[in-house]
Amino acid sequence: MSIGFFPGDAVVKTAQARYAVEERGVKRPAIISQTTAYGQSGRAELERNLTAIGASPVLQEALDISVKDMLPVLLKVQRSGADALLLHLHSGPTALIIRHARALGLDIPIIAGSAMHQPETAALLEPAELNGVCAESGSSPVSDDSEEMREFVDAYRRSFDREPDAFALGQYDGAKMILAALAAGAKTADEVRTHLQTASHAGLAMNYRSDGKGNMAHSAVIICYGAEDRVPQIVKRYENLTGTL
Amino acid sequence: MNPRNSLMIFGGGGLAIYALFFASSYDQRLLTLSxxxxxxxxxxxxxxxxxxxxxxxxxxxxxxxxxxxxxxxxxxxxxxxxxxxxxxxxxxxxxxxxxxxxxxxxxxxxxxxxxxxxxxxxxxxxxxxxxxxxxxxxxxxxxxxxxxxxxxxxxxxxxxxxxxxxxxxxxxxxxxxxxxxxxxxxxxxxxxxxxxxxxxxxxxxxxxxxxxxxxxxxxxxxxxxxxxxxxxxxxxFGVMITCLTMTVVGGRFGIPGAVIGALLLTHLPEWFRGLQEYYLVAVGVLLLATVVFAPNGIEGLLRFGKSSPKPSAGTATDEKSEPADIGGSELIATHLSKRYGGVRALDDVNLRIQPGEIVGVIGPNGAGKTTLANILTGSATSDAGTVTLAGHDITHAPEYQIAQLGLTRTFQTPQLPADLSVRDIIRIAQADRPAANTDAVLRNFNLLAVADMPCGTIAHGIRRRVEVCRAVAAEPGALVLDEPGAGLSPEEQGEISALCRTLAENGLAILLIDHNVAFLKPLVTRMVCMESGRIIADGTPEDVLADPRVQDAYFGVTTL
Amino acid sequence: MPFPLGAAYALVALGFVLVLNATTAVNFAHGESVVAGGFTAVALTFFLPPDLRIPGLILLPGVVVVTAVLGLAIGALAYLPIRNRPPVSVFVTTIAVGMIVANGLNATFGAAPRTAPPLIGVGTIDLIGVSISRQSLVIIATACVLIGGLAIVLQRTQLGRQFRACSQDPEMARAIGIRLTRITLLSFALGTAFAGAAGLLLAHQFFISPADGAPLILKAYIAVVIGGWGSLRGAALGALLIAVFEVGVAAISSQPLAEGLLYVIVLVVLFLRPQGLLGEPQQVRA
Known part of the structure; x- marks a missing residue:
């Protein structure tokens, strides 16, 4: 069995759907996803979650990764009367659709997928374009003000010369847990696995606990960007998402 | 056994032994993929x-x-x-x-x-x-x-x-x-x-x-x-690129090429792990270099077992057998017209060539001589008019069928694949006539001595003969020869003339296009002069050459 | 508005035809030349002072020079050594060059998309009541200036006459003393520089990533077939048509359907009118 330290689509897509509907009052969302394997599974989770809480998508469209002009799909979103744009796209297309939505003057909320929080995504956009964009993520190291997190972020920047994202933090937490397992006397891979699957483990990003299927991470955050810089704020935390609403 | 075959056998055997006894399960996977x-x-x-x-x-x-x-x-x-x-x-x-x-x-x-x-x-x-x-x-x-x-x-x-x-x-x-x-x-x-x-x-x-x-x-x-x-x-598209690279690098033509290309390109990533993300750059360089320096791929480089014979003058006289009686077909063109844009390339051309006749076509550049040859043999289509061969309407028949029906041609520049031997060429032309005796045809054209040489290595004069031989090998009833004497020495022109005469004696209807009046005049039975797509004179060579309109059209250019 | 992308496509297609007319060969590395132009802009940005917000358009001369040199290299390595072989060989060598450029950029810069600075400012402009993004306007304007410049060079200058002579009848051109090799290499340089300029124009509004070359060469190729093989005017028009079609059809149906229909149309056009929708301007030698 493989062990995952990063929340799966079932978890983060629940957070994305719930944030849109419960916090932003979205009733008629549009889903834009990618025609890749990543896009295909995330889109299904997003649709399932939205429908379950009574906000069936009014428009769903899957885009090829090579699409350069987001105008056609944005025009469709406009015409569909959607009241929010929910994205499940890779990094480049996420930035591209935000840029083109801003150029078009589309003024409905944009709630993006985890790719938004990869540092290279925000780097593609101007802060003015990012203003008001929200996204789901497993965690957001750069947004967190706690002492421990700031230490992690500084150390990461020093070591890798780039901004840490949720994946980086997930890997860090995972490695720490394995080290803790070894310190607690685990000698074989199986013993490490057993250690990880019992009890809960406090990590920097969240508290980890196995669901018996190897998924350790069940928390997600929603981050939003302001107009000044490319550092998002955490606006909502979701804990213990089972992935089954 | 030639070295190439032994290489293949040893290579294949070595590969089999490697697969059976030494390959890890991962290696076996790669070999399966190959x-x-x-x-x-x-x-x-x-x-x-x-x-x-x-x-x-x-x-x-x-x-x-x-x-x-x-x-x-x-x-x-x-x-x-x-x-x-x-x-x-x-x-x-x-x-x-x-x-x-x-x-x-x-x-x-x-x-x-x-x-x-x-x-x-x-x-x-x-x-x-x-x-x-x-x-x-x-x-x-x-x-x-x-x-x-x-x-x-x-x-x-x-x-x-x-x-x-x-x-x-x-x-x-x-x-x-x-x-x-x-x-x-x-x-x-x-x-x-x-x-x-x-x-x-x-x-x-x-x-x-x-x-x-x-x-x-x-x-x-x-x-x-x-x-x-x-x-x-x-x-x-990646699969396509992989396939293209394997084919180009291994070789485009042979089984060894396919095997070498497939084995090499599946194993290269393993051998060049050190290159990491630059691996595909290296493959691009390999592909480019192969096309430029080894157009036939690695297989082409390995062709050491196949030495080509040295070019010879090919003048050795073969013992000639009696030419077979091939018979001929009457070729008739009526009211042929063809326009290219605003230019009349052919304008109501009427022409009849009987079996055993050699008709020479003269005329200045752009008079429509080659257009006439192209339309008769089907490589171009006329706008109006008909062409019949031995009574069959061939106006709209495809080019290859016209050739099969018995009207063949030669080109101004001999069209002979450089890698094929003279014998290969004659065999292809005879394809539908299995009974035909390749050697007899080659002997008639005095080509036996060069029969096994690649066409790319033989002298220009002999290439002309091969070209005519190719046209005749299919045993046509009529023949269109486009400037067969161009670029030949008087001696070589004489050989071609003699060939044409023999063919006409055998009953072939021959249309001969040439600039060279001196070459045509003694050879042809009738002469036709064209100008601006029209036939302006038709008769015995003496009459045509004496015609003032012909002198005007043909020689006027030079006397001015 | 499909026009910024259409304008950039037009530059790409024109560059493609410039090389095509000089060589009768298809330059499959042309899409990667656009990518190279975009990444040249990204790389040159490192040398600009970051806080002054210098307009990206200032990078145009640098991008043009670098990609023109790339064009010379493509011509010298992938075309000249095999100029007397069947045209299929040039397809393969330029595919190889495309692989080298794309994977070289991928290894150097990574697979992720990059962006160049905005061409001139950001935001929108009110034009007779319609708000249009400044970027789009600059892309269209720059493309128009470059295309107009090319037209003037080809029609009015000695060099332009030599270009046209070579594309119409290379043997005759050689006979009247035109140095064919020089004109061929210049065509590669100019054509690739046009692709490079398109790369710069695209890089801010549409980003640029190493894998972008393949879709771009496909669009240019289709534009040239629709516009008439070898026709410069047709190529520009074909490029605009494709962009309008893509955006228009995708906006009323879906993106995959629009793309699929485009390929179906290509096959139908090739079947019914192999001379292109707008006709071939000259005899095809490829």
């Missing part, structure tokens, strides 16, 4: 190598086979004996469908059309989720199972794939190393003259395209049963 690519590349050699057309659909045929097997296998639990033939059939069906609009296109349009087809299929695979599984593809494809007997991974699967590859080699050998190999060479290297050989070019390309599709579909089926999943990756 075997699959051998099938793919052998197929691609038909259309890219032999037919000389850049098809960008070979990856698409591979993917089509992969999806056919993948869907049937994972959704309906179909066995290999069902999925494999259906995969081949699916690829061939699509090839037949697109070949109607696509195959007659010129190379740059053909490349785009096949690329568009590939993109279309990829798009369908990604977006037709209920059937293809979308971007995720379909998993759960069963392994190769034949009549309940399941092949295990590792050596059994490896052997099975290479057995199929071996069968593919046999099919390839059988398809290519008959008379067709030469026909393909003619088509690729001298496209203008293909029809003059009586070869139906579109049929040959069609065959090559279908074979490439069949092999591609087969490779795709094998791939999916080996990998056990099918995904849009199998239809991606």
């Amino acid at each position: 075997g699959i690519y051998v099938v793919l590349v052998l197929g691609y050699q038909f259309i890219f190598g032999h037919a000389g057309a850049l098809s960008l659909a070979q990856g698409a045929f591979f993917g089509l086979g992969a999806y056919t097997s993948g869907i049937l296998g994972s959704q309906y639990g179909a066995e290999f004996l069902v999925t494999f033939p259906l995969s081949v059939a699916a690829a061939v069906t699509i090839a037949v469908l697109v070949s109607i609009p696509v195959l007659r296109l010129q190379s740059h349009y053909f490349a785009l059309a096949t690329l568009a087809l590939s993109q279309l299929l990829l798009l369908i695979a990604i977006n037709w989720e209920p059937v293809t599984g979308g971007a995720n593809g379909l998993s759960g494809v069963p392994p190769v199972r034949i009549l309940g007997w399941q092949l295990a991974r590792g050596l059994p699967l490896l052997s099975f794939v290479w057995i199929i590859a071996g069968l593919a080699m046999l099919v390839s050998y059988w398809q290519i190393n008959t008379a067709r190999k030469a026909a393909f060479t003619v088509m690729r290297e001298t496209p203008l003259a293909t029809a003059a050989f009586g070869i139906d070019r579109s049929m040959l390309r069609f065959r090559a395209f279908l074979l490439s599709a069949a092999f591609g579909g087969a490779a795709g089926a094998l791939f999916v049963h080996t990998n056990r999943v099918v995904s849009p990756e199998t239809l991606s």
Whole structure:
């Protein structure tokens, strides 16, 4: 069995759907996803979650990764009367659709997928374009003000010369847990696995606990960007998402 | 045994020993994959190598086979004996469908059309989720199972794939190393003259395209049963590029080339792990360098066993046998007209050439002489008028059929593939006449001494003779010779003249186009002068040359 | 508005035809030349002072020079050594060059998309009541200036006459003393520089990533077939048509359907009118 330290689509897509509907009052969302394997599974989770809480998508469209002009799909979103744009796209297309939505003057909320929080995504956009964009993520190291997190972020920047994202933090937490397992006397891979699957483990990003299927991470955050810089704020935390609403 | 064959045998044997005793399970996987690519590349050699057309659909045929097997296998639990033939059939069906609009296109349009087809299929695979599984593809494809007997991974699967590859080699050998190999060479290297050989070019390309599709579909089926999943990756342009690289680097024409290319390109990533992400840059450099420095790939570099004979003057006199009585056909053109844009290339041309007659056509540049030759032999079509050969209307017959019906031609520049021997060329021209005796024809044309030399190595004067011999080998009833004396010494011109006389004595109707009045005058029985697409004089050479209009049109240019 | 993308496509297609007319060969590395132009802009940005917000358009001369040199290299390595072989060989060598450029950029810069600075400012402009993004206007304007400049060079200058002579009848051109090799290499340089300029224009509004070359060459190729093989005017028009078609059809149906229909149309056009929708301006030699 493989062990995952990063929340799966079932978890983060629940957070994305719930944030849109419960916090932003979205009733008629549009889903834009990618025609890749990543896009295909995330889109299904997003649709399932939205429908379950009574906000069936009014428009769903899957885009090829090579699409350069987001105008056609944005025009469709406009015409569909959607009241929010929910994205499940890779990094480049996420930035591209935000840029083109801003150029078009589309003024409905944009709630993006985890790719938004990869540092290279925000780097593609101007802060003015990012203003008001929200996204789901497993965690957001750069947004967190706690002492421990700031230490992690500084150390990461020093070591890798780039901004840490949720994946980086997930890997860090995972490695720490394995080290803790070894310190607690685990000698074989199986013993490490057993250690990880019992009890809960406090990590920097969240508290980890196995669901018996190897998924350790069940928390997600929603981050939003302001107009000044490319550092998002955490606006909502979701804990213990089972992935089954 | 020549060194090339022994290399193949030792290479193959060494490979088998390596696979049996030394290869790890990972190595065996790579070898299995190589075997699959051998099938793919052998197929691609038909259309890219032999037919000389850049098809960008070979990856698409591979993917089509992969999806056919993948869907049937994972959704309906179909066995290999069902999925494999259906995969081949699916690829061939699509090839037949697109070949109607696509195959007659010129190379740059053909490349785009096949690329568009590939993109279309990829798009369908990604977006037709209920059937293809979308971007995720379909998993759960069963392994190769034949009549309940399941092949295990590792050596059994490896052997099975290479057995199929071996069968593919046999099919390839059988398809290519008959008379067709030469026909393909003619088509690729001298496209203008293909029809003059009586070869139906579109049929040959069609065959090559279908074979490439069949092999591609087969490779795709094998791939999916080996990998056990099918995904849009199998239809991606990457497969096409891999196949193209293997074919170019290994060699476009032969079985060793396919094997070398497939083995090399599947193993290179392992050997060049150190290059990391620059590996594909290195492959690009390898591909570029191969095309520039080794156009026939590694196989071409290994051709040490095949030495070409030294060029000789070829004047050795063969013992001549009595020319066979071939008989002749009357060639009649009535009211032929042809316009190119605003220019009248032919204007109501009427011409009759009887068996045994040699009619010479003279006229200044642009008078329409070559247009007349092209229209008579079908390489151009007239706007109006008819052409009959021995009473049959051949006005609208395709070029290759006209050649088969008994009207052949030569070209201003001899159209002889450099790599083929003189004997090969005559054999192709005789293709439909198995009874014909190649040696007798060669002897009549005094070509026995050079019979086994590649045409690229023989002297210009002899090439002319080969060209005429090629035209006559098909035993035509009528012959159109376009400037057969151009660029020849008086002595060589004399040889051609003598040949023409013999042929006319045998009853052939001959139309001879030439600038050189001195060459024509003693040879022809009748002379025709053309100017601006019209026949302005027709009669004995003396009468025509004395005609003031002819002197005006023909010599006026020089006296001014 | 499909026009910024259409304008950039037009530059790409024109560069493609410039090389095509000089060589009768298809330059499959042309899409990667666009990518190279975009990444040149990205790389040159490192040398600009980051806080002054210097307009990206200032990078145009640098991008043009670098990609023109790339064009010379493509011509010298992938075309000249095999100029007397069948045109299929040039397809393969330029595919190889495309692989080298794309994978070289991928290894150096990574696979992720990059962006260049905005061409001139950001935001929108009110034009007769319609708000249009400044970027789009600059892309269209720059493309128009470059295309107009090319037209003037080809029609009015000695060099332009030599270009046209070579594309119409290379043998005759050689006979009247035109140095064919020089003109061929210049065509590669100019054509690739046009692709490079398109790369710069695209890089801010549409980003640029190493894998972008393949779709771009496909669009240019289709534009040239639709516009008439070898016709410069047709290529520009074909490019605009494709962009309008893509955006228009995708906006009323879906993106995959629009793309699929485009390929179907290509196959139908090739079947019914192999001379292109707008006709071939000259005899095809490829």
